[in-house]
Amino acid sequence: MDAMGQLHAVGGVRPDGLDRAERAVSALLTAVGQDVTDERLRDTPRRVAESLLDLLTARDVPLTTFPNDDEYSGLVLVRDIPFHSLCEHHMMPFRGVAHIGYVPGARIVGLSTMPRIVEHFSRDLQLQERLTVNVADWMQAQVQPRGVGVVIEAEQLCMSLRGVGTPATRTMTSAFRGVLADAGPLRAQFEAGTS
Numbered sequence: 094m095d096a097m098g099q100l101h102a103v104g105g106v107r108p109d110g111l112d113r114a115e116r117a118v119s120a121l122l123t124a125v126g127q128d129v130t131d132e133r134l135r136d137t138p139r140r141v142a143e144s145l146l147d148l149l150t151a152r153d154v155p156l157t158t159f160p161n162d163d164e165y166s167g168l169v170l171v172r173d174i175p176f177h178s179l180c181e182h183h184m185m186p187f188r189g190v191a192h193i194g195y196v197p198g199a200r201i202v203g204l205s206t207m208p209r210i211v212e213h214f215s216r217d218l219q220l221q222e223r224l225t226v227n228v229a230d231w232m233q234a235q236v237q238p239r240g241v242g243v244v245i246e247a248e249q250l251c252m253s254l255r256g257v258g259t260p261a262t263r264t265m266t267s268a269f270r271g272v273l274a275d276a277g278p279l280r281a282q283f284e285a286g287t288s
């Protein structure tokens with residue numbers, strides 16, 4: 094992160110990264126019994142390598158804020174931000190929605206920042222809990238609001254499609270900072286707006 098609060102890629106392609114990833118996927122598929130010389134799988138290692146590098150390469154997030162000249166002191170809640178990420182245990186997707194609320198201090202933040210910051214931290218091998226905390230801490234550090242609340246509701250496909258096998262089970266995680274960390278009218282408004 095630079096002095097302007099802009100975030101830069103956490104993943105990314107090294108010069109020979111794509112070729113090495115493609116060879117590694119080819120070896121992996123062979124090891125699990127697939128015939129990668131068959132025409133139908135011939136391009137699959139390249140596609141998988143490109144997909145992974147795409148999913149794991151974060152994009153920069155410009156930080157756009159404006160002076161809070163009107164002294165807005167209520168809750169700003171951006172809800173139902175769709176996202177998907179990859180779990181760090183199985184590299185299977187988890188996906189759902191994020192709700193981000195904040196109470197402005199001296200500055201208000203451009204609303205499109207919220208989906209962008211969720212996407213930024215989603216492009217990594219993640220845990221739902223860490224993703225939630227990453228977003229809350231970034232908002233608190235960069236926007237310096239009076240308070241922040243982040244709730245994420247997601248389905249972990251590693252639980253739905255394999256392992257315990259519970260499709261449609263959703264996990265909710267939350268992180269609260271500043272005035273939203275304590276019980277009170279603003280927190281109650283956040284809870285009402287996200288339920």
Ligand SMILES: Nc1nc2c(ncn2[C@@H]2O[C@H](COP(=O)(O)OP(=O)(O)OP(=O)(O)O)[C@@H](O)[C@H]2O)c(=O)[nH]1
Nearest residue numbers: 180181182183219220221222249251252255256257
């Ligand atoms: N806390 C947390 N756990 C997660 C997340 N994503 C996946 N998990 C869990 O991580 C655990 C990994 O368990 P392990 O026993 O090491 O791996 P496993 O044998 O593949 O486990 P199962 O998924 O239960 O079959 C499982 O309980 C998953 O449900 C997440 O975002 N947060």
Ligand SMILES: [Zn+2]
Nearest residue numbers: 180182183251
């Ligand atoms: Zn998993």
